[in-house]
Amino acid sequence: MKSLILWAGGIIGGIFLAVIFLMSSGLVSPQMIQLVPGYMPMQVLIELTACVGVFALLSYLLAQNGLAIPKFWQGTLFWVFLLLYLKFRIYPPIPYSVRALYLAVSAVAVFMWVSSNEEDWKQFKQPILNVLDAMTPFHKALRTFYLIAIPALLWGFSYQSFLPSLEEPIELRTVHPAPPATTKVHGRTFVLQTAQNPYRVDLEGKYDQGFTDDLIVEQGMGRLMKPDANPWDPDAKGYLKHVREGGEVFFQNCHFCHGDNLNGRGLHAFAFNPIPANFTDSGTIAQLQETFLFWRVSKGGIGLPRESFPWASTMPRWEEHLTTDEIWKVILFEYWHTGFYPRTWD
């Protein structure tokens, strides 16, 4: 009974692994098991955990039947699997710098695993030592091969690195630079630490974060409006009315670049490099104070501090086109529409 379950698990796991592998190598469409936007971070972790489980199960089953895979190949192949997974499975592609970081750590992890006890470590070292000792003709041939191949490989790398590259240089761009302590817009000075959005108000017109937080759209894929919280209702008052006004400003000025879904994929977005900020990403406005947005919107790409070199932003200084009130309202709209809450410190 127990072995039956194990075998069933092994077969299902094997199929799963095969699918992941085919998707990773591009032989079938990577869309076969879709990565769902918004749930991707957890999905990736769960997939990897499942793969590790399957690997453990399969190697156990093989070992039970006398077909144990040598430790050396277990370790190496697992690392290669991770390499393929990170390179081809995850879409959009992960930049090289992060992949290198991940793979380096994975290599350490593999080392920690294979050397976790003396016996495994001996097993792991054995093939390497065999080649070095070259006691059999095969190993001798292999050693000779490595003696030539490794320097050749190194030569290849060096040659490659000396070739002139047409790539643009890497930019260490700071996406969210530290804001100044204060900013002056239309003759008024705002202290970024303490300033508040004058339109984030309850029905009595008092500043109320909690009240307005309850009225934003629901987080998640649908972005559904709350019942009785429709800014386009002609009777909408206070906060919701300001959201509507902010929306009007947004669709007259901002959506050409930032997109009608606020995801940075507007009409003109792909003319720019980098493309405009994606507000629906949890790493952008959800991490920032409202006053940070106020400063960025009013000063635009030109007003970025030195830290943001090379100031790769084409955003205009909106203070030249919008009033202070309009800027505050459009910020209100952005948070409302994305379902994020601005960062606060109390």
Added chain:
Amino acid sequence: MGGQTRKKLMAIMALSAMIGLLMFPILVSIPALAAGGGAPAAGGPPPDVLAEQEGDAVEEGQKVEMGRDVYYKTEGIVSGLPAPKTEDDLRSYPRYNFESRVLLWFANQQHLYYGSFVLAVPIFCMIIEFVGIMSKDKAMSKKYDQLAYDFIKISITAYSITAILGGILIFTFLTLYPAFFGYLSSIFRPVMHIYALLFVAESGTIYIYYYGWDKMKEGLLKWIHLSMSVVLNVIGTTLMMLANSWIGFMMSPAGVDEQGRYLGNIWHVLHTALWNPLNVHRLLGNMAFGGGVVAAYAAYRFLSAKNDEERAHYDWMGYVAMAIGVMFLIPLPFAGYWLMREVYAYRQQMGITLMGGLLAWLFIIQATMIGILFLSSNYYLWQALGRMRGAEKYQRYIKYLVFILVVGFLVFITPHTIVMTPTELKAMGGQQHPVLGAYGVMSAKNGGINVIITTTVLSFIWYMRGNKVPIVPWAKFGDIFMGCFFGLAYLNIIWLAIYGYYIPANVRVGLSVPQVVTTLSCLFFMTALNLTMLKGAKMSGPIEWGKISVRSQYALIMLATAFTWMMGLMGYIRSSVRLFWHVNEIMRDNSPWAYTHTTGFAANMISFNVLFFWFTILFVFWLGTLGVKKVPVEAPAPVPGRVPQPAVGH
């Protein structure tokens, strides 16, 4: 008998002397503090006179100027000079034909390394001496006592080096940054004096403690000796806190008005926004660092050992030092998190500069180093399972721990600002990656580090049960309970990390606390449960000290190096977050070196500091071996129910 009584009397007198030394600076400073901190006078009457005249002063009007505290927002009488406005000239910044800042950096860092070491080691001694006294096993007790003595011996040499480096540091300040140091010492005048006096007290105490060791071996005398170490550590910690107040003031000034004029309340100057988080973080950091250094020393001696006996001893010493280091390493990230939170609360832009802006890449390196620390300590524990018979049952499952640990680590080091070529940027379709973007923020990172720490706790519990089989009647229930508790702790941590994405930032930041407590629950409850279960447990074999793999010792050296490197890095981050300020928003740095170094330069500088420290500390260790008298090896005293330890004289 009479000799014994006299000895006791002497000991009590010595202890009183120490406490007296401890109180001395406070007594001296009382008059100054009572008069409002002995504030630097700005030409006018001294502040204590001013304070007395307060009533009349109001009538006099023009004589007294009121200022508003930049942080506490209280009104106070201006009683100091404004912060000097420096120029890039030889008066404010006299220099060699070299970057003064780098010289200062070097002097500061070395002083700090040694300072941390000599503050941490006496705390170790205190713990180990206490363990030795409490230990019922005579042989063990002796071993612990000898270990504590070895530690303090090393620390004595390091102590004088610390003082020398402190002198060098002050001279560097005075000669290269006279304007800034003048200002700082005008604000901290009474504090600096107390500091100096405490240093005297510290020296007196440490020498009595060290030289009195043999004289105060038995009975009540030993307890008095132990209480001396308590006094010693109180003084040491106070010293550190005073020194912290200076950097706290530089980062988040308080007690002065906008021009930097002192307002007569020394407590405000000390108790700045970041003082206490810094204190806690540094204290824990010092301890972990000290443990690392001592463990590396033991590892070095293990690797170079000539016989099994020595190997056994240094294996044990490395283990004890590592255990103490890790004990303080576990709460360290939480203290760091608290510090960051206070930084954010103090100035948003400071927080962003650190975590998301200019210095973000240094933070990625730092996260990597933290990960390395935990990875190496786990690796050490797993390797240590190899010196126990019966631990094989756990070794099979290590691979899963590796997986959990590394996944936590990968999430923890995912950068928020990613280095990429423009082509990659286009392929990604924007700065934010749907996977990496989510790992790059605090919510996920908190999850990552808590998973790492919980796994470390689990490794430690495995280590504790390595060669034992619980025989309590509820053993199976206990095992299952422990498993479920750990499983749900992992789930809870991950759940809280995910939950953080769906709620507002101000609620989200609060989630870190239940996460931390989940981890700590595992640490405290599960360790306690484990100990209860292991009472009278069946031994499957003794711990064979010295049989540990060589790899484990390299892990210890790695641990220590990572500690040292990380301290250098964190110090640099903390200091450079002030950007072009000497004192944040009060005194501007107008020297030609008021820019932030490139990450590469900073990393090289840190590495240089680390290398220098290790070379000099090797010298200290070598000095420690010079004075060793060969003690005859004692026969191991087998005590029933305890692992026989090879007692090693040295």
Added chain:
Amino acid sequence: MDVTNPNFWYALMGLSVVLIVVIWKKNQALLNNTYVAVTLSLLFAIAYFHLVNHYLMDNQGLDYWYLFRK
């Protein structure tokens, strides 16, 4: 049954503790039965971690059940 009320979790935790003690007194072997042990442990741990989450957020003046109350 209001899960956002800590008393609910207290009740759950209390229940698990009582069950553990009672079973232990009546029949030691039953407690060491895998299924019984897993059930009781999970019951206890789930209740415990919910209480941890609830009270530690409460201490900071925050609401752990933020998303569920809406």
